[in-house]
Amino acid sequence: MDKLSEELLYKYKEKMERIQSFEKKILSPTLYTTLSPYNTDELDNVIRYNYASYQRPLSRNNSLSFVIKSSEHITCIINMIKRAKRFIHIEYYIFSEGYIFNYLIQLFAQKIQEGVAIKLIVDGWGNYKKISKKMIFRLKNLGIQYKVFNPLFKRNGDFWWNFRNHNKLFIVDNEFALFGSCNISDEYFNITDRFFPTSELSLFLEGEIVNSMNLLFTYHWELIRENNKEFDVLLDTNYYFPQAKRKCGNVSIQLINSSPLMENQPIKTNILQLIYSAKKSIKISTPYFYPPQDIVNALKTASKAGIKVQIILPKEADLNDRILRVHREILSNFLDSNIEIYEYFGFNHEKFTLIDENTIYFGTYNWDYRSFYWNFESALVIKNKEAGLVTNKLFEEIMVKSHRLRDDELVLPKRLFPNVYIGIARWCQALS
Template sequence: MLDFLKSHTWTILIVINYLVAISAIVVILLKNRNPTKTVSYILVLAVFPFFGIVVYYLFGQEYRKTKIFNRKDISNDKVVKTVGDQLRLNGRDLKAVDDLLDDKIKLVKLLKNSDKSPLTTNNSVEILRNGEVKFKHLFEDLKKAKHHIHIEYYVLEDHRIGTELLDIICAKAREGVEVKLVYDDVGSKMSSKMKRKLTECGVEHKPFMKVIFSSLAGRSNYRNHRKIVVIDGRIGYVGGINVSDDYVNFEENNNTRYWRDTHLKIVGDAVKVLQFHFITTWDFVTDGDIEIKTSYFPEITTDSAVAVQIAASGPDTDWANIMEALLTAINNAEQYVYITTPYFIPNDQIVTALQIASRIGLDVRLIIPKNSDSWIAENATNSYLEPLLDAGVKVYLYSKGFVHAKTMVVDDIFSTVGTCNMDNRSFNINFEINALIYNKEKALELKALFLEDLKDCEPLDVARWENRSTWCKFQESVSRLWAPLL
């Protein structure tokens, strides 16, 4: 028997592989998911023994349905319910927002039934261009913290800018300020020495979904891609800028390339929603060990009235909230749609919406990096450009450096800044968060930034793009096969 097993080991392993693969294929078919994604997984399982099973295990689990991320329902907490009731707009405020939108963008109606995405109007919003501006404001606000600091980041590295941030929160913790920190265990790199220092200073810090070999995990896991800071429940930061020297254009950093990004500073009631999402994350990483205090949700008075809705999505949500919000905004646009994203690997709905918007005469423009930080992502992105160009969408390649901003502006009315890329990973896999802003002044400000960025872009010529080499097209086609899995 042993001799038979030894002489037929490879055959036995192949048989086991395909038995498992067939079982997985049956499960995939029964789920009735997107046909393109279904075919992609079936091809990988059928053509690549063993490797296909690993890919399906890492990418193919539908966490939104299986509820593997089964967090405690924070929304049932008494304090959170009270805050939610307070955030519900009165009829006068709702009418003011309706008058502004003029029935052009129905995002409020899309998300209004979710207690986790209330529309708030008592807000001031400051748009922060690039890391050097964001961190200047953030550090000033952190140093003024009196009660608590809550921080959640995908990338947190203890190099120059990260060490400065961590030193500040250590000092605040020594002063008696409550400091809680969540960092993604794949995206972040902190030394054991720094972690010990945080503990000794009194900073509570937890990794999100700890992995054994983070350097090998890459992008394959369901990761927390959010960037949230809440200070004293009054000031909030959200956007695309992580805590890494790569994101800061200081000359002494010797960055290999210029980094273009966008972040928001919010003061007002929308911060309470950011607080809610941080608390939900902290509840997850500590297995429910959190006391929700009324002091986390103080009364806030601002001299501004910017309407803001916080949209969050991830494996723990029933719907792809951010993707649906972006799609609704595009479908209801009447003048223009300006999008900036570092990764453009959209689903069919987004592609069709952009094509239709352009074909009916809207000004649709897209800024993407000329050179991505991922070969396969860049080629997959390129495979989607020709159908957009054919429909009249104007595509621009950012050539000054790397554009990492995730923004969209529509009709001088609606804008969004957040962590969500235009790709499947952001729409369906990672934990993401965006601020949706209904305000003409802020929309015009983001529009001006978009037009300013065009000066550092190369417009993509349709004729030249169609004449690119067969080898380029082949690479794009192969990469596109992986697009539903990326």
């Protein structure tokens, strides 16, 4: 890690410690009493580990619905905005100007006039030059509180490559939330043809789990506030953390986040735990796949033990041939391993892992070094048979629109420039 990254990481860690210390004094009595008590009898190792290591509670009284089609994503967001009465918290890797953005801003303006507070976090890398200075000025004039997470270029001219906020959260009134893979940008909704066709997956959630999501947003909001001496959201917990609905459903969900501020890479550790816990099947859909060697070895071990391992990757991606060749290079590790590799005829951007068709690990993470080590990411652990069946059906629908790779397709010709791309990818992994 370079010296500048070390300095920024130290600053973030120091501030996060103060935030969490303050939160435990002020927020915990109003938040954690709404969450179901921890009960080890019904939990698997992943949920138990996340609670013991990171104090991430399991919430039980939740409902969820799958948001799959582009039109469903747009409709869901619009309906959530219209239902807002107190506040809207938005945190996205990409929240880009375009047709959808412009329409949402109109809705935000109406809600602000009704007294709804709106906070928006975008990532400094993912959203670089995605919103013009003129539009930022307009957002602030409307009353939208807008912040950039870890700007790419600092005021002193330093360039910050690492520590990206890759989350996608849309939270309303601490009552319901949209969480998943989809950024707010026209190309992700198939309005432009940049990634066409693109498949996404989000979950519309109600219940106690929204408390955990709202707290995660709060951590990030307070982390990037310029005023280090005072807090914002945490000083008004009655407004931002009203009592969650107790009975919205019966789905048990745990939110786990991962960041360079945390010990032992939670999401990477969870994935290894899930792989080794599988008894029948492991199904993975991800747009980017170049994991560390211990995960590659775990998948090969599972396959050799008779567990069916299937992975779906995109045929087309935002870096197209370069990403394709990196994938093929990594996948060549699976030659003669009986692992089924598929390439979707388009850009499958959803990010989920399904274990034995009943445990879903769903979130913002990719299967790569940046997600596992250096990004701010989040995932949901969902233990629910019905949700597992829906996820399995979705996986099969994507697989039907995919091509299964033969072993000979994983052996690439040695050409200079594509191999340079692979070298750059590995270099980026080393940096991260």
